[in-house]
Amino acid sequence: MTDRTRIYLYDTTLRDGAQTQGVDFTAADKAAIARELDGLGIDYVEGGWPGANPTDDAFFADPPAFRRARLTAFGMTRRPGRSAGNDPGLNALFNATDRVPGAGVCLVGKTWDFHVDVALNIPRGENLDLIRDSVAETAARGREPLFDAEHFFDGYKANPDYALACVRAAHEGGARWIVLCDTNGGSLPHEVEAIVAAVARVIPGERLGIHCHNDTENAVANSLAAVRAGARMIQGTLNGLGERCGNANLISLIPTLTLKMGYETGVDEAGMRRLVHVSRLLDDRLNRAPNRHAAYVGESAFAHKGGLHVSAVEKDPSCYEHVPPESVGNRRHVVVSDQAGRSNVLARLREVGIAIDSGDARVGELVEAVKRREFEGYAYDGAEASFELLARRTLGQLPDYFRLISFRVLDERRWNAQGQLVTLSEATAKLEVPGVADALMTVAEGNGPVNALDTALRKALLPAYPHLDGMRLVDYKVRILTPQDGTKAVTRVMIETRMPDGAPWVTVGVSANVIDASYNALFDSITYCLYRAGATVPSA
Numbered sequence: 001m002t003d004r005t006r007i008y009l010y011d012t013t014l015r016d017g018a019q020t021q022g023v024d025f026t027a028a029d030k031a032a033i034a035r036e037l038d039g040l041g042i043d044y045v046e047g048g049w050p051g052a053n054p055t056d057d058a059f060f061a062d063p064p065a066f067r068r069a070r071l072t073a074f075g076m077t078r079r080p081g082r083s084a085g086n087d088p089g090l091n092a093l094f095n096a097t098d099r100v101p102g103a104g105v106c107l108v109g110k111t112w113d114f115h116v117d118v119a120l121n122i123p124r125g126e127n128l129d130l131i132r133d134s135v136a137e138t139a140a141r142g143r144e145p146l147f148d149a150e151h152f153f154d155g156y157k158a159n160p161d162y163a164l165a166c167v168r169a170a171h172e173g174g175a176r177w178i179v180l181c182d183t184n185g186g187s188l189p190h191e192v193e194a195i196v197a198a199v200a201r202v203i204p205g206e207r208l209g210i211h212c213h214n215d216t217e218n219a220v221a222n223s224l225a226a227v228r229a230g231a232r233m234i235q236g237t238l239n240g241l242g243e244r245c246g247n248a249n250l251i252s253l254i255p256t257l258t259l260k261m262g263y264e265t266g267v268d269e270a271g272m273r274r275l276v277h278v279s280r281l282l283d284d285r286l287n288r289a290p291n292r293h294a295a296y297v298g299e300s301a302f303a304h305k306g307g308l309h310v311s312a313v314e315k316d317p318s319c320y321e322h323v324p325p326e327s328v329g330n331r332r333h334v335v336v337s338d339q340a341g342r343s344n345v346l347a348r349l350r351e352v353g354i355a356i357d358s359g360d361a362r363v364g365e366l367v368e369a370v371k372r373r374e375f376e377g378y379a380y381d382g383a384e385a386s387f388e389l390l391a392r393r394t395l396g397q398l399p400d401y402f403r404l405i406s407f408r409v410l411d412e413r414r415w416n417a418q419g420q421l422v423t424l425s426e427a428t429a430k431l432e433v434p435g436v437a438d439a440l441m442t443v444a445e446g447n448g449p450v451n452a453l454d455t456a457l458r459k460a461l462l463p464a465y466p467h468l469d470g471m472r473l474v475d476y477k478v479r480i481l482t483p484q485d486g487t488k489a490v491t492r493v494m495i496e497t498r499m500p501d502g503a504p505w506v507t508v509g510v511s512a513n514v515i516d517a518s519y520n521a522l523f524d525s526i527t528y529c530l531y532r533a534g535a536t537v538p539s540a
């Protein structure tokens with residue numbers, strides 16, 4: 001036990017997060033994410049809105065058993081003209097949570113007079129009854145009642161007395177938490193802090209929560225402002241998923257509350273070290289590339305690129321790091337690029353296991369080579385496999401696994417026998433492998449020139465280097481570096497490759513000819529695969 005103030009965390013990834021454009025969870029996704037949230041130490045996991053769609057019904061029909069989180073169902077206050085006990089919407093929530101010990105039910109209700117007039121079109125007094133009755137019925141059914149005060153901040157600005165009357169009605173109904181929602185996401189931190197402080201004079205802060213949207217990029221800041229003003233619960237989502245621009249990002253809030261503001265949450269130190277894992281797990285489920293620049297958990301959150309930064313970080317990481325990367329399960333990363341100095345190169349060499357004396361003249365050569373090649377268009381920031389190969393070549397540590405004699409690529413666009421227009425590519429590669437008497441020549445077809453060339457190269461090399469079996473190109477990006485040159489522009493190709501059981505690696509190639517640039521990146525990719533697999537050059 002500590003004497004730090006406890007902030008309760010309420011995750012709405014599976015409900016408000018499901019309102020993100022492009023997000024479509026299955027019931028299995030929901031169950032997997034819910035289990036992670038429970039394991040992380042989140043206090044409340046909102047599973048969805050039972051009765052609203054079959055996925056949420058399926059999730060609540062077979063909810064995951066939690067170690068400590070409270071499973072919560074979301075819904076709205078009763079419809080006008082019905083009693084809470086007979087409201088089908090409310091009953092769907094009660095039925096869905098019937099067999100869930102300690103379940104919560106979170107009801108959204110209107111608190112902005114304008115919405116009561118326009119959206120509900122009922123007398124304002126009747127809306128107060130809707131809120132009070134629905135919350136009271138929830139408590140009577142043995143669920144923990146929570147009230148999401150929709151549009152509270154806009155409502156308070158328009159008519160503070162009415163907005164306060166709404167949250168008082170929820171309080172009278174027995175709400176455990178009254179959650180002030182910045183539904184349209186337009187409020188700013190100083191407004192949130194002042195308004196929450198005013199509410200905390202009427203409803204105790206121990207019962208107040210905050211739910212912010214990110215429409216001014218202030219959802220996290222607004223949540224923190226509410227906590228400063230006395231709120232003790234935060235609703236948010238993993239990676240800031242949510243309607244429109246998203247919700248407050250719990251992945252950022254958790255370490256900020258703990259490491260910077262001295263609050264206690266249900267997420268302990270071990271949980272904090274799982275933040276990178278949990279954030280990436282969500283991206284994996286959604287088939288999204290993780291945001292490199294995400295605070296705390298992004299690949300770049302502790303990446304150091306500027307030479308001055310790296311030189312100081314080498315002496316003491318806290319020179320350029322606001323928290324230790326390990327505290328949130330992240331890692332420090334030194335980037336080599338044209339912004340680098342000797343310190344970047346030395347640190348990166350150490351990371352990949354190359355021992356070299358800091359005074360070795362070849363370090364300076366390598367720094368110069370990186371800067372010269374980046375000027376030509378190479379980008380080693382992101383193509384770390386190509387940097388490692390450049391370094392090992394400079395240091396004489398890289399065998400010549402093969403030598404290209406020539407390649408030729410043909411594209412043919414024609415009508416096939418079924419009357420469809422098809423474009424096929426064919427590549428011929430001629431290679432020399434040391435120790436193999438005759439030059440190797442192969443032909444391969446592909447759905448594009450790079451695919452054909454890649455297949456031809458590997459077909460030629462496989463007999464000598466079975467290590468390449470299973471190597472798979474997973475991403476291919478082309479960038480025009482000199483757009484002013486039109487179709488003669490210099491292009492940069494970045495290729496991401498992986499083996500079935502390993503981490504991917506990225507290589508880069510540059511040329512005015514896109515196939516040539518692709519070959520350069522493919523060459524590095526194959527070489528890196530062979531080096532990593534410990535391949536030896538065949539002997540004669």
Ligand SMILES: CC(=O)SCCNC(=O)CCNC(=O)[C@H](O)C(C)(C)COP(=O)(O)OP(=O)(O)OC[C@H]1O[C@@H](n2cnc3c(N)ncnc32)[C@H](O)[C@@H]1OP(=O)(O)O
Nearest residue numbers: 049051052053076077078079080108109110119120150183
């Ligand atoms: C701020 C938020 O994010 S709240 C959560 C929003 N999320 C969602 O809406 C996703 C899930 N929603 C749904 O699947 C559907 O909207 C349902 C099943 C809930 C309701 O569907 P329908 O019955 O077809 O109603 P519809 O969505 O068209 O309209 C909502 C109705 O609820 C009423 N309503 C809105 N808020 C409330 C409230 N807090 N209390 C009571 N009634 C409300 C509206 O006035 C409207 O009534 P009307 O049909 O008489 O005009």
Ligand SMILES: CC(=O)C(=O)O
Nearest residue numbers: 108148150151181183
């Ligand atoms: C409840 C909710 O999601 C909102 O008001 O934004």
